[in-house]
Amino acid sequence: MAEMRREYILNAVIVAALFAVPLWALMAGEPFIITLATRVALLALAAVGLNIALGLGGMVSFGHALYFGIGGYAAGILAHHAFSGTPVAFGIPGTNQMLVIWAVAMGLSGLVALAVGALSLRTSGIFFIMITLAFAQMGFFFTLSWPAYGGEDGLPIFVRNQFPGVNTMLPWELFLLSFAVLLAALGLFAVLRAARFGAALMAIRQNPDRAAAVGISPFGVKLTAFVISGMLTGLAGAMMADLTRFTSPAMMAWTMSGELIVIILLGGVGRLCGPVVGAAILVGFETLFGGWTEHWQLWLGLVLLGAVLFARGGVIGLLAGREGHG
């Protein structure tokens, strides 16, 4: 009970910090920091998606970059056609409206996650990891050899897409938008986890045979979670493409899938705000050490090793103790 209260307080502090730092940067006139905070929020959003599959459902997807990239390409391609005034296909026009782009990104990632999940969720352990990786690699090589949308050079977004009532060109307003979407995703995660669906999903992670014995079919529950998970990561990809104004095959690279897993391990598997903490650590390392050494990932790797060996619940587990299920 005390541990649960501690986690509530910790979560409030984490979320407040993610808001306060860019707010300070706004007043101090440091737009770069605001952009970094936006990057943290969007990587966290992608990882909240993965956390539903991996943290709640125990599905170690090593291919979530696929959905991240699908979201990115949805944004890039729709914006590209809106800019050039050409149809995407079959006379369907492009768009620069984020709401439309997000719907397309989530719809496509959800459909692909449905197919990948249906084909891979009967396996488990290392087989599941390899199959999800294989599907993501297929996406990666497909975008690499897709000259219409830049191939390996990627696809720039010349004018940032729009959202009603928000000036997306201003770093602070784009941050607020990203922060709001992250909060909504965290809310969704918390609600799902507390509901019957979450109870079934977490039970299946711990003991699928037992779940089946009380009448819960593991496959359908896992597949549903996997689709929701892919949709959230896809949404994050679309928003990230708008932040960087660039979409490229790198969004689908296996290293991206790995980064999302690292974020979750650092923050705490299955913990509500684990992805936020993990993303902040990752972006912090990238920024602090990426400048003067190319080997920043090595140092991050060491931190990760420490997290896995000495703090199995990640930073959240270290600070708030073990998770309680009442």
Added chain:
Amino acid sequence: MDSAVLELAGLRKSFGALKATDDVSLTLRPGEIHALIGPNGAGKTTLMAQISGGLRPDAGVIRFRGQDVTGLSVAQRARLGLGRSFQISSLIPEYSARRNVMLALQAREGHPYRFLWPVRRDRGLTEPARAILDRVGLGPRASVPAGELAHGERRLLEIAMALALEPACFLLDEPMAGMGTEGVGRLIAFLRELKAQAPILLVEHDMDAVFALADRVSVLVYGRIIASGTVAEIRANPEVRRAYLGDEETTA
């Protein structure tokens, strides 16, 4: 004779050359405890797995309340009312005893695709869970994670989960295993009460418990049922004594 709740007809299951289930037919009638005994490796657990749906038989039919369930999954059978307990304690280790029972209750009420209302504030789950835990004597331990319960307590929680499913029959695979004499005594009394609620197919090694509880006994040896009858008949059956019970009179 009442019509059987559960009926096995001509079940066969082989692992390579090993016939683990060899033409097994048996019935479970309302209100009875039907005990299945036999030496280690006789195929008792294999048979239970085929009934609950974890293993597909090579041949034969399983009928549950008149319906052929041979082709159904574990989850589908559980939803029809085939309540199962495991030979090895199988619980949700991170969930408290209460949450384990609540999981069974929510499963009984229907599909798990409810995304909004938190289970912790779901009185349709929390109140019956409390009542069931009190009934098996786990009330004071309701908040303890299942993984931290003592062995005997875990067995009781297994029973509590089976109770929560309100099954039309119980499948219990060695519920007494690893329990102290006091625990066994309590469990015997409890099972005697339980059979009024739904008939029990009981696999058990503890012969005292079997002879105290069973209305009928079937003896499984090398995958075959070599005898079936009342406790008195089984005790008197010379073939059973030779094959399994160890005939004290002839050795003496």
